[in-house]
Amino acid sequence: MIVADRKPFAEIMSMVEKYSKILVVGCGSCVTICMAGGEEEVKILASQLRIAFRKQGKNIEVQEAMALRQCDDEYMDDPVLIEKVRWADVVISMACGVGVQHATTFFNRIIEERPTRVVPALNTTFMGANLGAGEWEERCLGCGDCVLEKTGGICPITRCAKSLLNGPCGGSSNGICEVSKNTECAWHLIVERLNVLGELDRIKQVEPYKDWRPSHSGGMRKRVREDMRI
Amino acid sequence: MNQFEPEIVAFCCHYCALAAADTAGKMGIQFAPNVRVIRVLCTGKVEILHLMKALEAGADGVVVVGCKFGECYFKDGNYRAQKRVQRAQSLIEEAGLEKGRLRFDFVPGPGGKKFAEIMNTMTQQVRALGPNPLKQKQ
Numbered sequence: 433m434i435v436a437d438r439k440p441f442a443e444i445m446s447m448v449e450k451y452s453k454i455l456v457v458g459c460g461s462c463v464t465i466c467m468a469g470g471e472e473e474v475k476i477l478a479s480q481l482r483i484a485f486r487k488q489g490k491n492i493e494v495q496e497a498m499a500l501r502q503c504d505d506e507y508m509d510d511p512v513l514i515e516k517v518r519w520a521d522v523v524i525s526m527a528c529g530v531g532v533q534h535a536t537t538f539f540n541r542i543i544e545e546r547p548t549r550v551v552p553a554l555n556t557t558f559m560g561a562n563l564g565a566g567e568w569e570e571r572c573l574g575c576g577d578c579v580l581e582k583t584g585g586i587c588p589i590t591r592c593a594k595s596l597l598n599g600p601c602g603g604s605s606n607g608i609c610e611v612s613k614n615t616e617c618a619w620h621l622i623v624e625r626l627n628v629l630g631e632l633d634r635i636k637q638v639e640p641y642k643d644w645r646p647s648h649s650g651g652m653r654k655r656v657r658e659d660m661r662i
Numbered sequence: 663m664n665q666f667e668p669e670i671v672a673f674c675c676h677y678c679a680l681a682a683a684d685t686a687g688k689m690g691i692q693f694a695p696n697v698r699v700i701r702v703l704c705t706g707k708v709e710i711l712h713l714m715k716a717l718e719a720g721a722d723g724v725v726v727v728g729c730k731f732g733e734c735y736f737k738d739g740n741y742r743a744q745k746r747v748q749r750a751q752s753l754i755e756e757a758g759l760e761k762g763r764l765r766f767d768f769v770p771g772p773g774g775k776k777f778a779e780i781m782n783t784m785t786q787q788v789r790a791l792g793p794n795p796l797k798q799k800q
Contacts, residue, residue, distance in 0.1 A: 441756035472711065476753065479714040483757040486718075486796045 433561075434462040434528045435568045436469065436554040441480060447551045448522050453493050454481060455520035456553070457513070457535065459527035460500040466568055468554050469526030471498055477526065477553060495520070502531030508538045522549045528556040576646025576653065582634060584625035589642070591618035597639035668722035668788040670697045672781065673708045677735040678771050679727035685774030693778035694785035697725075704728075705766075706739025713750040713764055720797035723788035725765045727780060733770070740768060760791050 438444075448454050456478045464470030478494045485492040497516045500507040502525060517523055517539050525532040532552045539548040558570040573590045579597065580587055589595045593603075593611040599619030603610030607620040626632045646653075674680045680701050686693060702708055705728030716724045726747055728740035744766045751761035765784055769776045 441753075472709070475711050476714065479711065479718055480753055480757040482718060483714070483754065483759060483796060487758040 433465055433559070434530070434556060435466045435558050435560045435570075436463050436528050436556045438468055438473065438477070438526075438554055439552070441484075444477070444524065444551075444553050445481070445484060448481070448524060451521035452491070453495075453519060453521045454524060455495050455497060455516050455522070456481070456524045456526060457502070457517075458496075458498045459502040459525075459531050460498055460507075461503075463526065463528055463531075463554060465562070467566075469528075474498065474526055477524070499527075499531075499535075502527035503534045505534075505538060508535065509542075514539075514542055517548060518543055518545075520548075522551060524553045525550050526553045528554065530556075574648070575642075575644070577643055579639075579642075582639070583622045584629055584631070586618055586622045586625055588618045588622060591616075591621075595642075597642055598635075666789055666793060668696050668785060668793070669720070670694075670723045670725060670781070670784055670788060671716045671721045672697045672699050672784075673702050673705060673712070673724070673726045674699050675705045675728045675735075675740070676701055676703050678729040678733070678773075679769050679777060681771035682727075682769045682773045682777035685772055686778045687774075689774045691774050691778045693781040696785050697781045704734065704736045704739035705743035706734070706736060708743055708746065710746050710750045710753065713747065714754065717754060717759060717763060717794060718796060720794055722791075722794045722797070723763045723765070723784055725767065725780065725784045727777070728766070728768050730768045730770055759795070762787055762791055763794070 456474050458464070458469050458471055458474035460470065467473065474496050478496045481494045495516055497513050499510065499513055502508060523535065523539065525535050527535065529552065532550055536548070536550040539550065559572040559574060560568045560570045563569055570590055572587060575589050579589065588597060588599060592599055593609055594601060596619065600617050604617035604620055607617055609615040609617045623632070623635060626634055674683060683699060705726050708726055713724050726743050728743050729735065731740060734740045747764055747766035751764050754764065755761045767780045769780060
């Protein structure tokens with residue numbers, strides 16, 4: 433899932449302090465699971481804003497709303513949500529960067545009478561796994577050319593600081609990466625996994641240069657499934 | 663000039679703090695009359711939002727009183743409550759309120775005296791901070 437962190441409160445305040453009607457919209461998917469932009473986080477941010485504005489003596493109205501997925505028209509096309517957006521001077525989106533952009537496009541398409549300003553409340557950080565309560569770790573870089581079959585299901589592109597295809601490098605010490613003592617060496621893990629799988633011979637094969645063209649290096653990516661289009 | 667009398671909301675665990683409040687009553691121990699007690703089944707049930715909403719609604723201080731660590735009836739509710747109070751403290755501080763308006767403490771069931779001490783010190787602490795600025799601007 434997509435993992436995100438909430439921006440510092442002062443930064444969010446600086447984005448919205450000149451408006452008098454503020455709508456905080458959460459997203460019910462990834463950022464709810466990583467506890468950054470779900471229903472509870474929306475209520476907490478709205479409460480913080482109300483406290484801060486009232487302390488300053490400003491009469492600012494803050495409302496709350498949720499969309500199950502801000503990255504999908506189908507889940508944004510909710511009359512109650514759209515009515516609240518019409519009311520607001522500014523919309524604080526507590527979705528990932530995808531959600532914020534899609535919300536901007538969607539609301540500006542649906543609401544024609546005036547432009548809708550959507551600002552982000554989160555910093556989108558990575559695609560990762562939930563390792564336990566309150567802990568997430570990056571697992572995929574979205575490189576567009578998956579190599580997990582060759583590496584025992586451990587991604588060297590994401591988890592190796594150098595994204596090496598032929599590792600480990602000299603910076604690996606007792607299974608720990610030289611970049612940080614909290615980072616496991618991905619190639620140490622790969623060798624151990626291949627050994628368990630009885631496929632250790634694989635590391636003798638020298639992998640050629642990675643084709644980075646399907647990655648973001650080739651610019652914004654787009655996927656069209658003609659068979660699914662109506 | 664009249665002394666400021668703060669309004670304090672106390673979220674009290676049914677199994678310890680509430681029993682301690684009863685014990686204080688039975689022992690005839692007086693404590694600050696500024697406290698409004700809200701009984702909760704476990705302090706682990708108290709969410710960050712409950713604390714913030716109490717302040718938004720004009721409470722001058724909020725205290726969460728649970729069981730001693732290791733003695734929670736539901737195993738780890740008091741640990742959760744302590745972390746949530748700490749988180750809520752940083753959230754209200756960001757928004758411009760003093761973190762001293764929120765407090766977590768613990769007391770065993772027979773601890774009537776300790777319960778009274780917590781409520782008295784919280785009242786003094788909040789009195790020193792002054793009225794909740796949101797109350798004046800409602």
